[in-house]
Amino acid sequence: MKPASEKTSLEHKRHTLAHLLAKAVLSFSPDAKTTIGPATENGFYYDFEFPLNAESKGASATLMPGAKASISEKDLPKIEKKMREFLHEWHAFTHIEVSPADARKIFAGNPYKLELIDGIVERKEKITLYTCGEGESEFTDLCRGGHAEDPSKEIPVNSFKLTHIAGAYWRGSEANKMLTRIYGLAFETKEALDQHETMVEEAKKRDHKKIGREMGLFTISPLVGAGLPLMQPKGMVIRNEISDFLWNLHKDKGYSRVWTPHIAREELYVMSGHAAKFGDELFRVQGKEEKFIMKPMNCPHHMQIFADNQFSYRQMPVRYFEPATVYRDEKSGQLGGLTRVRAITQDDGHLFCSVAQIEQEVATIVNVIKEFYAPFGLMKEYWVSLSVRGEDRSKYLGTDDVWNTAESSLEKAAKANNLPYKRVEGEAAFYGPKLDFMFKDSIGREWQLATIQCDFNLPERFDLSFTNDKGLKERPVVIHRAISGSLERFMGIIIEHYAGAFPLWLAPTQVKIIPIGEAHHAAASAAHTALVAAGVRSELCLGNEGFGKLVRQAKTDKIPYFVVIGDKDLAASAVTLESRDKGNLGQMKAEEVVAKLAEEIERKG
């Protein structure tokens, strides 16, 4: 962690650059309306309304000669250059406090600033104007402060860069007008800026969409539709490995597999509340006589499976597991790759227990999560968010008693399992508290994946009960849990985590057998057969490609192992094994290769 002061100073510089950006844009488009311009994680942005945002497209506004009515990415270098010019003249900020009336007069033509002023007045805060620069570069903006002391000295001219333009709704709401947002990057030094850009490049290289296409893992067909990825054979191998692994972790822990259809009557979701919650994200299916809904969640179905039984406390907890595909009609602009899709397969599970059993059940799930994430190397750096109620208790469903027990059960389970957790007030869902697991991938990006959620709502809505030891009906608690989150998203994340170089147990092709010449084909086939018989995904090369080319293909395809068989090997009645990660491992007997790979696959090494 950086010292707070340093971080703050960089934020100040970024915010200063937002002002500078606004000024530079105004020098080209005096009619643009300025709105807001904060610092961001890696830089800054400023939102503008350009005259053509305001009017209908194609309308020719009356503009000053040379003035821009709208903007495109081609204009960024020009604006950037202007910012650098003005920066030399920006030596210190001065600020004055103004009355609401004066402020409204100054920003009379700018509805956005007027709205901001109203907000400030409402919050009973002071209105301040900050000015920097002189002559042509002078710029004043409504601002609460927080700038570089002397921008011209503190901000190196090459430490920032305008990157792209995007649309952004005023105050993030679709109901509002869309503004033009100009994004910039800014760091302390040019070196830090370069470093950041290198990191972005690296992330781009391991983009799962790119690797998925190159390695033939999955495909997206415009004819099938956006957000509906199709698994190629190689991608399906990975998906199956993940999904089998998940079930293996559950089957000896009292879970039962269930299966539910993909459509259901609308009433189910009205009763569960999902119809209201998902609204227009539901896919509707018109049957001959009745309307159905593609399931957006599995929970209501699992509730019905439970409800069909008369469980006694002796049978509790009841645990269901189903990797199930659910469908959500996401907005077309939100779709892409495997991570933002319309059909996702959750490794869903629901368990039904008494309030007293929550702690034990959560502990079991935590163990499953640890066992699942360890082979991926994701247990090294992670944290857990314990989401509990906020102050306004009226927002939450269920009695204080039940909530207190559930919250403390989650916390106890987190403590008992040494989870690095943070208690986050007010983050709980209205129906119950939860534990969310955040993992860091190999290039430091954080992902929210596993989740354990208590639910007091669905048992209520579906009137679920079991018979307790006093012979009375008792309401169970439902625990929703997902380990990987969704198979598609998890696959996308590990493709990027490994940059396509999957560990042996996940690799679509685990080993490639390369005979040097025709004289070695028989031995190669024998080795291949032995590997396949041991359950290893082996690929045999008997074509007429040159040796060098086959090696090259094995490397570019990131295959974990390849076996070479030539005269030297025949003479020693052995084969040569080479590992992607460890290089040439030398000669060994074919049986040894089989045993070594089988063992490594077994322990997911």
Add this chain to the structure above:
RNA sequence: GCCACCUUAGCUCAGUUGGUAGAGCACCCGUUUUGUAAACGGGAUCGCGUCAGUUCAAAUCUGACAGGUGGCUCCA
């Protein structure tokens, strides 16, 4: 959905001021049978996202639509 940008062979991409398209890889056919990152020769493949318009003539200009990429919490 909205904003910006993009859309040329399976992939990556080139196509000067409009005159009906190419390269590398991959693919197919031969020859070569090879010891650690691309053997050699030959061949087929796109009519330039779709539709409409301007023009004697459009991949190149205009418009609409579709698909893709990035963005739409980070509140002066």
